[in-house]
Amino acid sequence: MNLRRSKIDIVHDILKAMHDKGGRIKPTHLLYKSNLSHNRMMEYIKELLGKGLILEEKEEEKISYAITNSGLEFLANYKKLKEFTEAFGL
Amino acid sequence: MVTGIITGPKWFFGIDSLLEAVSMLICFSIFAFSFKLYKITREKRHLYFSAAFGLLTLAFLVRSVTNLIIHFRTVSDWGMQHLPQIVVAKGILSVTKIFLLGYIAHIALTLTALALLVVLCLKIEDKKPYFLLLLLMSVLVYLSNSYFASFYLLSLILLSFITYYYFKNFWTKRKAATLLTFVAFLLYTGAPLAFFSQKIFGLGYALAYILQFSGFLTMLAALLIVMLKK
Numbered sequence: 513m514n515l516r517r518s519k520i521d522i523v524h525d526i527l528k529a530m531h532d533k534g535g536r537i538k539p540t541h542l543l544y545k546s547n548l549s550h551n552r553m554m555e556y557i558k559e560l561l562g563k564g565l566i567l568e569e570k571e572e573e574k575i576s577y578a579i580t581n582s583g584l585e586f587l588a589n590y591k592k593l594k595e596f597t598e599a600f601g602l
Numbered sequence: 603m604v605t606g607i608i609t610g611p612k613w614f615f616g617i618d619s620l621l622e623a624v625s626m627l628i629c630f631s632i633f634a635f636s637f638k639l640y641k642i643t644r645e646k647r648h649l650y651f652s653a654a655f656g657l658l659t660l661a662f663l664v665r666s667v668t669n670l671i672i673h674f675r676t677v678s679d680w681g682m683q684h685l686p687q688i689v690v691a692k693g694i695l696s697v698t699k700i701f702l703l704g705y706i707a708h709i710a711l712t713l714t715a716l717a718l719l720v721v722l723c724l725k726i727e728d729k730k731p732y733f734l735l736l737l738l739m740s741v742l743v744y745l746s747n748s749y750f751a752s753f754y755l756l757s758l759i760l761l762s763f764i765t766y767y768y769f770k771n772f773w774t775k776r777k778a779a780t781l782l783t784f785v786a787f788l789l790y791t792g793a794p795l796a797f798f799s800q801k802i803f804g805l806g807y808a809l810a811y812i813l814q815f816s817g818f819l820t821m822l823a824a825l826l827i828v829m830l831k832k
Binding site: 520523562563564565582585586589591592593595596598599600601602 | 635636639643644645647648651722767768771775777780782783824825827828829831832
């Protein structure tokens, strides 16, 4: 059994962490919840921002990340996404 | 030079078009579902995968119609009557030309789709090898003595790579859907082999279509497992 998380699992974990925190999360909390190194987490954040699955919010110079409707759709379809990606080796 | 001889049993003519049409619908389902997932994930791999099955959908559509034209004279006569007369009179289009164009389109679309799947399986990020592969295959097919023989040989090579990848995928993940995908491509790989055998034994043509169709039915089963996942 492959114990390494796939990319889709990591994205799911990041989005779920945001969702569980009421849709918004600070970077330090996300670092803890996502179980990633800081550099890797920032790579994923950059990618998810680019794809519109999350957005960056600034409040009094403090950054937080919020899940978008596209991100929620990802979470809702996660199991199908994961199954399809595994079945067709993507 | 294009040569192509259909040596299949007469009773199978028409059934081949039907099997192509159903395969087309299955490919379209995979294309549509994969594209829907791409819209959620924005992953380029999902887009390219859906593009590959979109191309296969078109390939089967073209071949299904082309087979109908050559198998059923009434269909081709009806078609010729409804073409603009100037097109028929000037010999711009004849049944033979439509047949050749259809098969060449089928060859081009199928090889483009399979090459895309190979690039996805080998996880090649750079686009240049894909275009190089397409260029080499085009030259090979064009310069060959038989478009059909070169097409089936190239399909066999590409499908072998794809099937091996899906075998490794199944071996790593050991899930029902991954097993079905591997078996699907294994059956699909048998089809070009059976097409080659049609010169040796008459039922090779029918066997090829049955193998190909079985492959796509198995792929549909894999897709249904995914779609029914809650």
